[in-house]
Amino acid sequence: MSDFLQLESLTLAYGKSIAVESLNLSVNQGELVAFLGPSGCGKSTTLRAIAGLMKTRSGHIRLDAEDITRKPPNKRDVGMVFQSYALFPHLSVTENVAFGLRLKRLDKQDIDKRVTEGLSIVGLGEFARRMPAELSGGQQQRVALARALVMDPKVLLLDEPLSNLDARLRLEMRSELQRVQQQTGLTMIFVTHDQVEALSLADRIVVMNKGSIEQIGSPEEIYNCPATRFVADFVGFENIFAVHDRQLLPADDNVGGDKPHSARLPLTCGTAPDTRGLAWRPASVVLGSGNYPGTIVGNAFAGTVREYLLQTALGPVRADVNAELPAYPTGSDVMFDLPFDKAVPLSSMS
Amino acid sequence: MNSRWLQYLVLTLVMLFLIGPFFIIVAAGLSAGESLAFPPQGLSFRWVIKVFQIDSFRESFALSMALAVFGTLAALILGVPIAYALARYKLPFGETLRTIVSAPIIVPGIIVGLALLRYLVVPLDVEVVTALFAAHTALILPYAVRVVSASLNNLRSDIEEAAVLLGASRPGAFFRVVLPNIRSGILAAFILGFVTSFNQVPVSLFLSGPGVRTLPIDMISYLETTYDPSVAALAALLAFLSIAIVFVAERFLGFSRYV
Numbered sequence: 001m002s003d004f005l006q007l008e009s010l011t012l013a014y015g016k017s018i019a020v021e022s023l024n025l026s027v028n029q030g031e032l033v034a035f036l037g038p039s040g041c042g043k044s045t046t047l048r049a050i051a052g053l054m055k056t057r058s059g060h061i062r063l064d065a066e067d068i069t070r071k072p073p074n075k076r077d078v079g080m081v082f083q084s085y086a087l088f089p090h091l092s093v094t095e096n097v098a099f100g101l102r103l104k105r106l107d108k109q110d111i112d113k114r115v116t117e118g119l120s121i122v123g124l125g126e127f128a129r130r131m132p133a134e135l136s137g138g139q140q141q142r143v144a145l146a147r148a149l150v151m152d153p154k155v156l157l158l159d160e161p162l163s164n165l166d167a168r169l170r171l172e173m174r175s176e177l178q179r180v181q182q183q184t185g186l187t188m189i190f191v192t193h194d195q196v197e198a199l200s201l202a203d204r205i206v207v208m209n210k211g212s213i214e215q216i217g218s219p220e221e222i223y224n225c226p227a228t229r230f231v232a233d234f235v236g237f238e239n240i241f242a243v244h245d246r247q248l249l250p251a252d253d254n255v256g257g258d259k260p261h262s263a264r265l266p267l268t269c270g271t272a273p274d275t276r277g278l279a280w281r282p283a284s285v286v287l288g289s290g291n292y293p294g295t296i297v298g299n300a301f302a303g304t305v306r307e308y309l310l311q312t313a314l315g316p317v318r319a320d321v322n323a324e325l326p327a328y329p330t331g332s333d334v335m336f337d338l339p340f341d342k343a344v345p346l347s348s349m350s
Numbered sequence: 351m352n353s354r355w356l357q358y359l360v361l362t363l364v365m366l367f368l369i370g371p372f373f374i375i376v377a378a379g380l381s382a383g384e385s386l387a388f389p390p391q392g393l394s395f396r397w398v399i400k401v402f403q404i405d406s407f408r409e410s411f412a413l414s415m416a417l418a419v420f421g422t423l424a425a426l427i428l429g430v431p432i433a434y435a436l437a438r439y440k441l442p443f444g445e446t447l448r449t450i451v452s453a454p455i456i457v458p459g460i461i462v463g464l465a466l467l468r469y470l471v472v473p474l475d476v477e478v479v480t481a482l483f484a485a486h487t488a489l490i491l492p493y494a495v496r497v498v499s500a501s502l503n504n505l506r507s508d509i510e511e512a513a514v515l516l517g518a519s520r521p522g523a524f525f526r527v528v529l530p531n532i533r534s535g536i537l538a539a540f541i542l543g544f545v546t547s548f549n550q551v552p553v554s555l556f557l558s559g560p561g562v563r564t565l566p567i568d569m570i571s572y573l574e575t576t577y578d579p580s581v582a583a584l585a586a587l588l589a590f591l592s593i594a595i596v597f598v599a600e601r602f603l604g605f606s607r608y609v
Contacts (some may be wrong), residue, residue, distance in 0.1 A: 053511050074514050086512035089505075090530045099526075100516030144512075151516060 003062075004029035004187055005050070005155055010059035012045050012211075019045040020211045022059065027155075027189065032181050034202035035191045036222075036234070042211040043191045047157050050189070051078050064154050079153030083160040085144040087132040093119070093143050094128045100151045118150035121180060138169040142176070149184065158190035162197055174201055195235055199223055207231050228348040229277055237279035238318040239338070242349055248338075250315045251277065251349065277346035280338050282307065285319035287328065290337025296328045310336060372589055379583030386579050397583040407584060409561070410568035413479075414548055417564060421486035422494070422543035426536060428487070429494030434528070436495070437502040448495075455492045459552030462489070467556040478559035485553045490543035497542060501535025502528075541599045545592055 005027040012020040020042040027033050035043035048054035050061060052073030061069045068076050087096050097118050101111045119125050122142035132140055141161065148156055161177065162170045178201065181188055192198050198205045199219040207214045207222060207230070215227045226232035229240055229251065242249040287308065294317060298309035305320040306327055319336065328334055374388050382392030401407060432451060436444055454462060462485065471481045505528065513523035529536075554564040563571070565588075573581050 051511075051515055053514070073511075074517050074519060076515075078515065080512070080515050082508050082512060084506060084508060086506060086508040088509055088513070088527055088531075099513070103517040103522075147512075147516070 001029040002026070004031075004064060005189075006060075006062040007046070007050075008060040008062070010046070010049065010061065011057040012042070012049050012054060013057045014045075018057075018211060020049070023211075023213060025206060025213065025216070027187060029187050030185045031187055032178075032201065032203045033189045034198035034205045035189065035208055036193070036195060036198040036205050037208035037214075038193055038234075040210075041208040043208045044159055046208075047080075047159055047189065047191050050155065051080050051157055052076050077151075077154045078157060079148030079151055079155070080157040081141070081144045081148055081159065081161055083164065085132075085137075085140045087140055087143055087147075089132055091132075092128070093124065093130050093132070093135070096132065096143055097147045097150055099147065114150045115146075118146040121149060121183065122146045122176070138165055138173060141165065141173065145177075145180070149180070149186075154187065156186050156188045158188065160192060161190050162192070163194070170197075177201060195223075207234065225344055226279065227346065229279070229346050229350065230348075232279040232344060232346055236281060237344060238282050239280040239285060240277055240346070240349075241279075241314055242277050243275050248278065248314060274347055275345040276349045278338075278343040279346055280343055282318040282320040284339060284342035285317060286337040286339060287319050287321050287334055288336075290335050292336050292338070294334055294336050296330050296332050296334060299327060299330055310334070312336070372586075375582050375589065376586040378579055379586040381579045381582075383579065385577050386573075386582055390579075397579040398587070400578075400580045401584045401587065404572075404580065406563070406568055406572070407565070410563045410565040413482075413562065414565040417482060417486050418544045418547040421483060421547045422490050422540050424483070424487040425490035425494040425543055426498075426539060429491050429539070430498050430532075430536065432491075433495045433498040433502055434524075437499055438507055451495050452492045454489045459489075459550070460555075463553040463556030466553070471557065478557055478562045482554060482557045482562070482564070485557060486547045486550065489550060489553060490547055493542045493546060494539045497539035498532060498535050501532040501538075505531050538599065541595055545595070548588075548592075 003026045005025075007023055007025040009022040009024060010020060011018065011022055023042075023046065035046060037043045045054060049056055050063075052068070052071060056069055059069070060067055063076070063078070088099065091099065094115055097115045098111050101114055106114075115128075116125070119128055122145050124139060124142050124146065127135065127139060127143075132143065135143065141164070158177075162173055165173055174197070177188075177190075180186070190201070199222070202219060204216065205219055205222045206216050209230045215222060215231045217225075217227075222231065223235050226235055226237060232240055240251050242251050283305070292312060292314075294310035294312035296308055297311045297316075298307075300307045301323060302320075304323055306323045306325075308319045308321060308328065310317040310319060317336065317338075377390050378386060378388045379397055380393050380395070381387060381390030382394035382396065383390065429451075432447070435441060436448060441447060466481055466485050470476050470484070471478060509527050509531075510520075510523040513527045514520065518526055549566065550564065551566045551570075554567050558564070558567050569581050569584060
């Protein structure tokens with residue numbers, strides 16, 4: 001079902017400061033969506049608004065064809081896994097998972113059955129009697145996941161689900177979440193500041209910045225075709241330049257002004273009319289040939305590639321070159337090229 | 351070597367200073383003599399038995415007990431919500447509230463007692479017992495708020511949100527998730543408040559009336575007329591009671607974490 005969860009011109013605020021401004025988003029049933037962005041971009045705030053833990057200033061939230069904007073959080077059928085897990089310290093694993101079911105006044109057999117089921121989904125069957133303090137971080141997180149899953153929510157929200165785990169557990173939990181999602185077909189939204197996490201886990205990524213959406217797309221789209229300067233920067237396009245009047249300019253130049261740009265380079269071919277900038281990954285920059293001159297100001301060996309920093313008329317340029325090729329010493333002048341076929345056009349430079 | 355001996359010496363003197371009076375009182379209470387004296391003249395339980403035969407002690411003990419129990423309960427009923435509000439919400443007058451709540455600790459008891467007598471009991475004709483109850487509640491409130499605040503600060507606030515998302519109402523989340531986790535803090539506050547109230551002298555001194563005396567005040571006035579060892583015997587009994595309470599609390603709750 002498409003448009004299972006809809007956010008319509010949602011505006012959220014803490015007192016006078018606007019955290020999220022007229023955000024529109026539609027999530028399909030069974031989709032796994034990531035809210036990606038730096039801290040303070042409004043992604044967690046949006047998540048809390050969907051849960052009902054945050055009041056909406058204006059706009060609507062619709063879930064399963066029902067307007068839940070004014071519905072209290074305990075009636076929304078929305079599950080949430082908190083960043084800190086938020087397990088009840090005085091209750092055992094079983095009692096934690098059974099907490100919501102008991103509030104629903106289900107009969108005891110039904111509760112027991114669903115708790116056992118929930119714990120086995122997250123692989124914690126033998127820990128049922130433990131207290132939260134006796135579990136590792138990863139296990140606590142899985143209890144939190146089971147506790148939300150047994151409620152059979154319409155949407156499951158996860159706030160930075162992997163950020164408190166070490167690298168190995170993170171990988172494990174990532175596949176765990178994917179497995180749970182495939183097994184249950186649950187609609188899930190998770191918040192992260194880590195692009196790798198979003199790329200590897202989500203069906204669709206919503207990149208947020210300063211309280212609004214920069215881009216929505218599949219992981220491939222976000223990674224390969226960032227639409228704005230912010231997204232390009234976020235997914236590792238370190239060379240971003242403004243385009244104006246068939247000229248390549250430093251990204252932060254005021255293109256509208258009258259003052260002559262000393263640092264401009266002619267483009268070798270045309271761009272679409274709404275292109276405001278072009279972006280290259282460091283690996284796309286060619287050293288040793290091309291039309292643009294630069295000076296090597298830094299070089300570092302990084303395993304398979306050597307990372308160069310060049311000073312150029314456009315400002316600093318980053319280039320990654322196969323480490324097996326002979327190195328350019330720092331201080332040497334070198335010609336470089338920004339191949340147009342590797343460039344990603346940006347529609348916004350803000 | 352030298353400094354180590356000095357350390358032991360200082361430590362021993364401090365311990366003696368702290369616990370010494372207790373042993374003197376116990377010894378004096380077990381005296382067989384006719385007047386309050388140390389060292390005791392012989393050993394006997396006659397004054398311990400006498401304590402239970404003095405009517406006014408029985409009455410003032412009952413009053414002190416009732417004050418300590420109900421004063422502490424009242425302080426907790428007020429203090430837990432105050433501590434919760436201070437811990438969870440950014441109140442516009444949060445700091446002011448905190449200061450006001452702490453005031454009875456800072457202001458000398460004599461002044462609190464005199465003020466209550468002068469402006470509550472005398473002009474408004476408030477019953478002395480009511481005034482005592484109010485005074486003790488106010489005196490215990492700071493301890494209740496502090497101790498409960500300490501355990502609330504150790505408790506993550508997102509567990510309440512988790513409870514709400516699992517279907518609990520806001521009050522439901524408080525009773526199901528917050529209260530069970532600060533239970534030992536509340537018990538610790540209760541014991542601390544109880545002991546504070548029970549041992550209270552300066553405030554109670556002003557708020558005594560005909561037939562209304564707390565135990566410590568009654569002991570002082572008994573001592574003024576009758577200088578026999580029964581007061582020492584009673585003091586020793588009370589000290590043992592306090593020790594027992596604190597011991598049990600420490601044993602089962604880890605009381606010292608909160609104070």
